[in-house]
Amino acid sequence: MAVNKQSVTVQEPGSVPGERTLSFSVNGRWQKVNATPTTRLVTILREELQLTGTKISCEIGRCGACSVWMDGELINSCLTLAYQVEGREITTIEGVGTLDKLDPVQEAFLQEGGFQCGYCTPGMIMAVKALVKERPDPSEEEVEEALAGNLCRCTGYTGIHRAVQRVVKDLS
Ligand code: FES
Numbered sequence: 243m244a245v246n247k248q249s250v251t252v253q254e255p256g257s258v259p260g261e262r263t264l265s266f267s268v269n270g271r272w273q274k275v276n277a278t279p280t281t282r283l284v285t286i287l288r289e290e291l292q293l294t295g296t297k298i299s300c301e302i303g304r305c306g307a308c309s310v311w312m313d314g315e316l317i318n319s320c321l322t323l324a325y326q327v328e329g330r331e332i333t334t335i336e337g338v339g340t341l342d343k344l345d346p347v348q349e350a351f352l353q354e355g356g357f358q359c360g361y362c363t364p365g366m367i368m369a370v371k372a373l374v375k376e377r378p379d380p381s382e383e384e385v386e387e388a389l390a391g392n393l394c395r396c397t398g399y400t401g402i403h404r405a406v407q408r409v410v411k412d413l414s
């Protein structure tokens with residue numbers, strides 16, 4: 243993803259001990275944020291950058307609600323600390339599709355009813371996008387494995403799996 247270094251968010255130097263300025267890209271925009279090295283990425287995204295599409299639930303790497311990409315790899319942003327994102331490229335759900343033109347994975351979730359409350363959906367979509375990027379025609383086992391870190395309390399997963407199948411069919 244191209245990085246637009248013209249768009250910069252700068253905050254005043256922090257008053258918190260140990261805080262320092264981090265520079266990294268979020269959805270193609272270069273950002274500067276003051277944070278302590280151990281501030282979690284999900285906190286920076288949600289509270290400093292107001293990118294609240296990334297959800298937080300378990301906070302221990304079990305549910306996948308906080309899934310984002312770092313340099314194109316799926317990660318749990320609740321387990322990623324500020325010092326780890328320096329100079330990296332982060333992609334959140336806000337960087338996937340637009341209201342006018344949904345990403346094909348978002349469209350598939352919409353068409354197949356791959357959500358109910360929607361709380362898990364941003365993380366699910368980031369996980370499915372990561373899967374089909376690596377495996378455009380995944381086996382059922384590969385789908386199960388890819389989504390094993392993303393929990394949904396509502397859907398029973400049937401609609402989610404239908405959405406994955408639709409994406410795979412559309413890609414083929
Ligand atoms: S909030 Fe990060 S994995 Fe659950």
Ligand code: FES
Nearest residue numbers: 358362394395396
């Ligand atoms: S749609 Fe509610 S948790 Fe998945």
